[in-house]
Amino acid sequence: MKILIIQHLFFLNGTGGTEKIACFLANNFFDQGYQVEIMTCENTNGKAMFPLYPEIKVTNIFDPGIEQLDLQPIYNYKGRNPFLWIKHKIKKKIAKRYNSKILEKVGGESMLYRFNLEKRALNWKRHIDSVKPDLIITMSIASLLEITYQNSIGIPIIDSVNGRPDYDFKDMFGSRKPFMVDLLTTAFMHLKGIQVLFESYKDYLPSSFTGKYVVIPNPVPQIEDTMLVNHDREKPRKRIIHIARLDVECKQQNILIDIFSRLSDKYQTWDMELWGIGPDYNQLKDQIESLDLADRIYLKGFTKDPIRQLFKSDLFVFPSKYEGFPLALTEAMSIGLPCLGFSSCSGVNELIQHEKTGYLASSIADFEIYLTLLMNDPKKRAEFGIAAHEAMSKYAPEIVKASWNNFISEVIEGEGHRDQ
Helix, strand or coil: CEEEEECCCCCCCCCCHHHHHHHHHHHHHHHCCCEEEEEECCCCCCCCCCCCCCCCEEEECCCCCCCCCCCCCCCCCCCCCHHHHHHHHHHHHHHHHHHHHHHHHHCCHHHHHHHHHHHHHHHHHHHHHHHCCCEEEECCHHHHHHHHCCCCCCCCEEEECCCCHHHHCCCCCCCCCHHHHHHHHHHHHHCCEEEECCHHHHHHCCCCCCCEEEECCCCCCCCCHHHCCCCCCCCCCEEEEEECCCCCCCCCHHHHHHHHHHHCCCCCCEEEEEEECCCCHHHHHHHHHHCCCCCCEEEEECCCCHHHHHHCCCEEEECCCCCCCCHHHHHHHHCCCCEEEECCCCCHHHHCCECCCEEEECCHHHHHHHHHHHHHCHHHHHHHHHHHHHHHHHHCHHHHHHHHHHHHHHHHHHHCCCCC
């Protein structure tokens, strides 16, 4: 039997949770004896950044010959050079005129989006037909829309939801137009099954979904009891750690930097390390330098071994605005670190048990208070860390694998499948 995993964007060179789970699923299904292929469509070269069996094929179907009508970007010049201002003014006027003609030609922004989507969907259909999979697993509803728009696939599809489901199709953050919401919502009709990360997340599925759902969390590495962080160890400097994409809109590292700047004088033996890469590296670097904290707050980049970095730390901070099932947080808990996040953050508020495995802050002021409590109290750090480690046992990879294997068997048996 053949399984096709589709992540239409950001798989190549991607270091996020979705890419990590795509590789985890691919390896697991290969271990079960299935043929597995991962397919993406990206205008770039690259590879999987997480462990992936060499027998698993990664196919990039990007074709520069696929017609796409793109609008020209419109920039507002903010500098003071009058010659550059005139140059950008002219470019802006030309871009607006060009964009107006394109939109008039196709019938508006919605029709332009649909035109481009249909061309890409036809390309997907050709490649899916050539692979002839028995089951497709999409890694987002956006990927589902890419392959099903105006297409009849005829193959059972399961979606792996790597966040709260409504983040995938509603205009939660002001970036989706109504026509995009309609298209994404309608795409749920193509699913035979969907996996959500927590029981509460099923309430965020749209009425357009009529297939089977299952609750399967993400896998969390299990650490031996003897290998946990030792909070009694004497060390000259202590470390606060954060691991996430550098993205202040979602991950809010800027809040961490501001809080630490207010505490740095009092807590002279504490440093903070921010691990990850992302679009806001320069903004965060400038913020750190403006506060004269470059020797206390470090932007460390991407790590292939987060467990090793977590083991050398004393507490984990995670001020995200929204999450699905934050893998870095669960890894920190598994290794015995007390954790701190916001009570309003989805995923985080499912994993951290307030005053048992860490703290859930209701405000930035509370976050700062709870951080100082943890910095002041090694016994509390050890107590929370042990409880956090124990709480992660139910997310063991073998349990997650078994749940996935049972679910795809249910979906496939419900459809019947051809032998290859």
